[in-house]
Amino acid sequence: MPEQSPLDLAEGDPFGPHNLPYGVFSTASEPERRRLGVRIGDHVLDAGAAAHALGSPYAALLAQPSLNPLLAAGRTAWRDVRRALTAWVTVPAHRPDIEPLLHPLAEVTLHLPYEVADYVDFYASEHHATNVGRIFRPDGEPLTPNWKHLPIGYHGRSGTVVVSGTEVTRPSGQRKPPAEPTPVFGPSIKLDIEAEVGFLVGTPSTLGTPVPLADFRDHVFGLFLLNDWSARDIQAWEYVPLGPFLGKSFATSVSAWVTPLEALDAARTAPPARDFPLLPYLDDSAEDEPGGFDLHITVAINGETVAEPPFSTMYWTAAQQLAHMTVNGASLRTGDLFGSGTVSGPETHQRGSLLELTWNGQEPIELTTGKRAFLEDGDEVTFTAWAPGPDGVKVALGEVTGRITPTH
Amino acid sequence: MPEQSPLDLAEGDPFGPHNLPYGVFSTASEPERRRLGVRIGDHVLDAGAAAHALGSPYAALLAQPSLNPLLAAGRTAWRDVRRALTAWVTVPAHRPDIEPLLHPLAEVTLHLPYEVADYVDFYASEHHATNVGRIFRPDGEPLTPNWKHLPIGYHGRSGTVVVSGTEVTRPSGQRKPPAEPTPVFGPSIKLDIEAEVGFLVGTPSTLGTPVPLADFRDHVFGLFLLNDWSARDIQAWEYVPLGPFLGKSFATSVSAWVTPLEALDAARTAPPARDFPLLPYLDDSAEDEPGGFDLHITVAINGETVAEPPFSTMYWTAAQQLAHMTVNGASLRTGDLFGSGTVSGPETHQRGSLLELTWNGQEPIELTTGKRAFLEDGDEVTFTAWAPGPDGVKVALGEVTGRITPTH
Known part of the structure; x- marks a missing residue:
């Protein structure tokens, strides 16, 4: 019997010739x-x-x-x-x-398959933003007044984007215990994940000239899974008024595989209905192609599934994020990447962060390796995903994984 | 008479052999x-x-x-x-x-004399942060509770750092007029400057390993003047909860000249007295070298001086900013730059932004080219600075200048 060729894949292999990341x-x-x-x-x-x-x-x-x-x-x-x-x-x-x-x-x-230019992270899931608002501002409106008018985002640290498999050292920093008058210093006690999808810019743009919604596919090469590791205790103390900084900048893990947009043509889907009319540069109601992607994400800790966030529920699309990011004339460079923000669906088991899954640690989840409010040293977190492909075959995204090691 | 050599400088030339940017x-x-x-x-x-x-x-x-x-x-x-x-x-x-x-x-x-890796901007002047707090949160405490415990900072856009002399296109974006129920879109009507000093990282550091205060000069090569152009109307609408984004990302101008730290040895000066004890990684009271720099900045619009911000008044030093930025294990790369944040002194004429100089436009300044609440198209903004050098000679920093052009 002749040796099997690596090209003779099982029927429906999600990394078949329809995928090719x-x-x-x-x-x-x-x-x-x-x-x-x-x-x-x-x-x-x-x-x-x-x-x-x-x-x-x-x-x-x-x-x-x-x-x-x-x-x-x-x-x-x-x-x-x-x-x-x-x-x-x-x-x-x-x-x-x-x-x-x-x-x-x-x-x-x-x-790491590309040199990262700028890294921007968004906040595009209504369910995630609502959960976070309820946890941190229980007496106020969960969404800020701007949330449904523009895709909120901020710049992250490009130099600490690491490829899947890289170990993540638990960060130290300041946190302010509610009962203490002043902050204390030490390893983060609320180390968390954020299940996201990242988008990779290929074609640059010119300083001073916005990139309209319709030009999304001329600039964006592909997408990948991304883990925006977050130290919630550091972040909570530092983020007012200028946003997240050290609570995020210690590491961002990206998949080793970039899926070209063309492999996901069958996965395009309309985003949720909009609650407010959008300004023209963000109004995608007349675009040829639906702005969403029907990606089914699985979040596992030490091999156990803890969440299944649906990317199709994201309020803001990647094309809207790109149009927004450049509407002030900011230019794009080859290697720019932007993250979707945590993907959380409407259901409890669809939440893409431990902050939400454990309601800020108050309701720990049960794993065979023990209860978890937040991540412990040695925990390994892996995101996988699939999308509908041509002829009913699935398209798998390359996994992103990382293990927590103790503070040096 | 023999031709004068370019090396025969006038006595006290601030770009003499003691400077050499x-x-x-x-x-x-x-x-x-x-x-x-x-x-x-x-x-x-x-x-x-x-x-x-x-x-x-x-x-x-x-x-x-x-x-x-x-x-x-x-x-x-x-x-x-x-x-x-x-x-x-x-x-x-x-x-x-x-x-x-x-x-x-x-x-x-x-x-632009270097390739920018990551760009971080701080908020290190107590006078500036207090003024901004009074303008935007008139009923609250001007400084947030964290302000005197850590140097607040955020990541900016590296890809739109431009060299002095580059024209700056007025950005468009969303702003929310107080009387309107929803945002409007258009060219910024509150285009502003921020007079800052930037620091340039030479020697990289290892992911997971903080850079202590004492290692500042092993990593930082030099400094330069920086204009963190800011669209206040865009910024005000977008910045809660994740910080400044499009209000800043359209352009950051840097001087074409980088002054090596060694040229500024005579300008080292102690920062202001600290109001709170600092955590050990930020406590510079026992450092060999004072953390501040006695830089005298001049801000001019169309050639007229509008402010003279003293860098010696900055609450947080560059060494503290570097130690803070890396204390979570975030690594440095060659070409990283970080800005001090707007330099404002205690006096009215020492404020490094029009936001402060005109109190958010309520008290326009008078120029021979007319009143200014914020910048008009065609305005040219130039920062210059000098510091004490050896033997009483001044050390000049290279200027940073930029002219506003209309939205495309």
């Missing part, structure tokens, strides 16, 4: 050599070597240690490269060239 | 070739060419189109390079080699 890998024999790769099943195809072997005009663009040159090449190149990759992994005549260039995932190291 | 320039004959330069008087020395001509071991580091390699080389290299430069511009025997490598400032183009 991009990453950057190295092998044990050449650990210093980073290469652009494309995931197919449980293997990664050396994209630069494949392009060279098959005489692709994009060989130089793919023989790079980072996604950035491909990101900067623009939407036509993204489409052409994806078409070529699809052919390489599906046309039987290419197998002799392609099969030797496939590496089992278990045998490679995955790296 | 770094920049990046190009010439009209080779506009695409960016070169590292050092300012001396009204000339810029081609530092790479000088190092090559004089056989310096740092020739490769200085023959670069950006300051980043020098920044990354660390404190010993910074000291050695500065010593060499000082010798090249002062020792008469070097004149035949050096003089041909001096370009009149009027004949070169200055560029």
Whole structure:
């Protein structure tokens, strides 16, 4: 019986040729050599070597240690490269060239696949923002007056964006116990997760010129799962009046795999009905394509599912976030990324943070490894997701995972 | 009579050999070739060419189109390079080699001299924060409870940091007139300045490991004037609860010249007395070197002085800001910059923003070009500064200037 080809995937494999996310890998024999790769099943195809072997005009663009040159090449190149990759992994005549260039995932190291330019994080789930408002401002309106008029966001720290699998050191900082007159210092006692979707900008824009809703796909290359680790005790003490800073800046984990938007065409979905008319630059009611993505996220701690946040419930879309972020003339750079904000649905089990799942620690969740109000050292948090793909096949997003280690 | 050498400066020239700020320039004959330069008087020395001509071991580091390699080389290299430069511009025997490598400032183009990694902005003037609190929260305490316990800061947009001289397009955005039920959209009607000092990180740090107060000079290469342009109407509507975003992200102007910390040794000064004991990681009472800098800033609009903010009055020092920014384990990268926050002194004419100078537009200032509540299209804003140098000579900082152009 002949050996099975890595290209002979099980029917419905969510990392089949309809998916083809991009990453950057190295092998044990050449650990210093980073290469652009494309995931197919449980293997990664050396994209630069494949392009060279098959005489692709994009060989130089793919023989790079980072996604950035491909990101900067623009939407036509993204489409052409994806078409070529699809052919390489599906046309039987290419197998002799392609099969030797496939590496089992278990045998490679995955790296941060792009150089991060600016990192912006939004706050786009109405359910999340409402829960947070109820927890922190129990006597006031849960949503601030601006919330339904603009996608609230802020800049995060680009230099501490780390690839999935990187250990996360518990941050220390100031917190103010309610009963104390002054703050105390120490390792965070309310270390939390935020289940988010990140969007990666490829094509830059010009300073002074906004990017309209309709140009979203000309600028955004793809999306990925993101964990916006949050120290709630540090954040609560510092964030008035200028927003989150050290409560967030110690680490943001991103998946090693970027899913191109084209793989998610069947997952586009309309966002929830809007409660207020939007200003023209945010009004997506006449756009050709629905602004949402029907992504089904699973949050697991030490392998146990604790939440299943539905991305389709997000009030603000990524296209609206991009239009808002640039409406003041701020320019985009290749490698800019922006996070959706915590994804929380209307149901209790759909909440994308422990802050919400345990109601600020008051109602701990039960795991086989013990009760959790917030994260303990050694806890490993993993987000996975799938979306509807073509012909009823699922498209999986690459996981994002990270384990908490004690403060140094 | 022999031609005057550009190195024969007037006595007390604040850009003399005791100063030697770094920049990046190009010439009209080779506009695409960016070169590292050092300012001396009204000339810029081609530092790479000088190092090559004089056989310096740092020739490769200085023959670069950006300051980043020098920044990354660390404190010993910074000291050695500065010593060499000082010798090249002062020792008469070097004149035949050096003089041909001096370009009149009027004949070169200055560029952003480094690649910005992360940009953080602080809020470190007690006078500024108190004024802002009184204007926006007239019924509450002007300072939030955390203000004297930690240096409040937030991340800004790195991709829109522009070099002095770059025109600034008036941003559009949402603002909420008090009498209206919903926001309106349009060009900002409260475009403002913030007179700040920026600090430039050279030596990176390790993720998970804080940078203590005492290591400030191992990581920070120099400082420069910075204008944190602010659209007050956009900012006021958006900033609760996650802080400033589009009210700031359209542009941040920085001087083309970075002054090395060593040029400011005579300007070190103790910060104001602290009203509360500080947590150990912020307590600078036992540091060898005083944490402040005695910088005298002048703010001019269309050439008329409107304010003279004294940097010596800042409550939080740059070393405290660096220690705070990293105490949660966040790492530093070469090219990180952080702004002090608006510099305002206790006196009315020492306020570093129009928000304060005109009390949110209620008390316009009088210029020969007319009254100003906030900036008008065509206005040009320039910050200059000097500090005490060795032997009573002044050290000038490179100016930062920018002109407002109408919304596109």
